[in-house]
Amino acid sequence: MISRYPTKQIFVGKVAIGADAPISAQSMTFSKTSDVQATLDQIKRLYFAGADIVRVSIPDEQSANALKEIKAQSPLPIVADIHFNYRLALKAAECVDCIRINPGNIGAKSRIKEVARLCKERDIPIRIGVNSGSLEKEIEAKYANGAEGMVQSALYHIKLLEDLDFTAIKVSMKASDAARTVEAYRMLRPLTPYPFHLGLTEAGTTFHATIKSSIALGALLLEGIGDTMRVSITGELEEEIRVARAILQDSGRQKEGVNIVSCPTCARLEADLKSAVTEIEKRVHQIKTPLNLSIMGCAVNALGEAKHADAAIAFGKKNGLVIVRGETIGKYPENELVDRFMQEVYKLEKDYKST
Numbered sequence: 001m002i003s004r005y006p007t008k009q010i011f012v013g014k015v016a017i018g019a020d021a022p023i024s025a026q027s028m029t030f031s032k033t034s035d036v037q038a039t040l041d042q043i044k045r046l047y048f049a050g051a052d053i054v055r056v057s058i059p060d061e062q063s064a065n066a067l068k069e070i071k072a073q074s075p076l077p078i079v080a081d082i083h084f085n086y087r088l089a090l091k092a093a094e095c096v097d098c099i100r101i102n103p104g105n106i107g108a109k110s111r112i113k114e115v116a117r118l119c120k121e122r123d124i125p126i127r128i129g130v131n132s133g134s135l136e137k138e139i140e141a142k143y144a145n146g147a148e149g150m151v152q153s154a155l156y157h158i159k160l161l162e163d164l165d166f167t168a169i170k171v172s173m174k175a176s177d178a179a180r181t182v183e184a185y186r187m188l189r190p191l192t193p194y195p196f197h198l199g200l201t202e203a204g205t206t207f208h209a210t211i212k213s214s215i216a217l218g219a220l221l222l223e224g225i226g227d228t229m230r231v232s233i234t235g236e237l238e239e240e241i242r243v244a245r246a247i248l249q250d251s252g253r254q255k256e257g258v259n260i261v262s263c264p265t266c267a268r269l270e271a272d273l274k275s276a277v278t279e280i281e282k283r284v285h286q287i288k289t290p291l292n293l294s295i296m297g298c299a300v301n302a303l304g305e306a307k308h309a310d311a312a313i314a315f316g317k318k319n320g321l322v323i324v325r326g327e328t329i330g331k332y333p334e335n336e337l338v339d340r341f342m343q344e345v346y347k348l349e350k351d352y353k354s355t
């Protein structure tokens with residue numbers, strides 16, 4: 001596999017981003033940030049779903065005022081998302097772990113200077129977040145909203161901060177389609193040392209967002225590009241983290257967690273494989289130990305797959321074999337199979353933790 005592109009490392013709270021740090025998964029609350037309790041409830045849901053960092057929008061003064069209390073009770077580092085308003089940026093930067101703002105959009109140089117000074121004083125980074133739909137007028141006129149325009153916009157904002165000797169930067173460049181997003185990140189990667197936050201914007205509902213994000217973020221991750229990421233989904237909060245973790249795992253950039261291989265089934269199947277896989281998926285959701293599990297509908301491919309798995313099921317006629325690291329543990333009736341299989345999975349988890 002291609003190794004990670006070497007980048008500078010920054011910290012969002014205690015979470016390292018860039019260089020050899022694990023690629024983190026982020027999400028965003030959609031409550032009114034001014035509603036402290038609702039926002040904390042969503043942050044906690046994201047925390048339990050496995051998020052590393054959470055972003056909250058700061059559209060107004062009330063939201064900025066709520067940050068101190070949210071930050072005090074949040075189990076996750078907080079990124080405050082601000083557009084245009086440098087006063088809100090200053091207020092947010094007083095207490096959060098990172099701010100997302102494009103310095104070129106907040107007016108006079110003195111304002112950029114003030115924001116950069118405060119972030120430097122508090123030792124927090126700034127995320128430059130370029131969106132293909134809101135490029136600077138001059139850049140858009142020259143490059144339309146293609147990948148090159150996004151790259152030029154990112155370079156413009158980066159330079160504004162570098163000129164102020166501010167280098168705790170991470171960069172995102174999001175479009176709503178996979179091709180432009182990949183092209184932009186690829187173009188910018190050799191031009192700047194800062195870590196990249198990967199993502200698409202307005203990616204759609206779970207089905208489409210998962211496909212688009214898997215294509216775009218997967219392609220970049222396989223090329224060694226990307227240091228933190230968000231999968232944007234119009235849907236349930238937890239889905240974003242679930243999909244992000246799966247993309248990281250399936251692209252080989254995250255070792256922890258359970259990987260399940262299951263067959264698509266065919267006429268040879270003589271048991272309820274789908275229910276078994278769904279149940280096992282539910283039960284292994286919180287397991288961080290790196291384990292490969294294989295669940296196959298018949299003996300045709302099961303034994304071969306089992307050789308590469310830590311634990312496997314090979315279904316038969318209303319029953320199934322449980323196989324652990326190539327060794328058959330026993331044959332069990334269908335109604336006991338999942339429980340018996342999970343006993344072996346928990347044993348493997350325990351063994352892993354004790355080594």
Ligand code: SF4
Pocket residue numbers: 263264265266267268269296297298299300301302
């Ligand atoms: S493992 Fe067996 S049941 Fe599953 S798809 Fe292959 S042949 Fe069909």
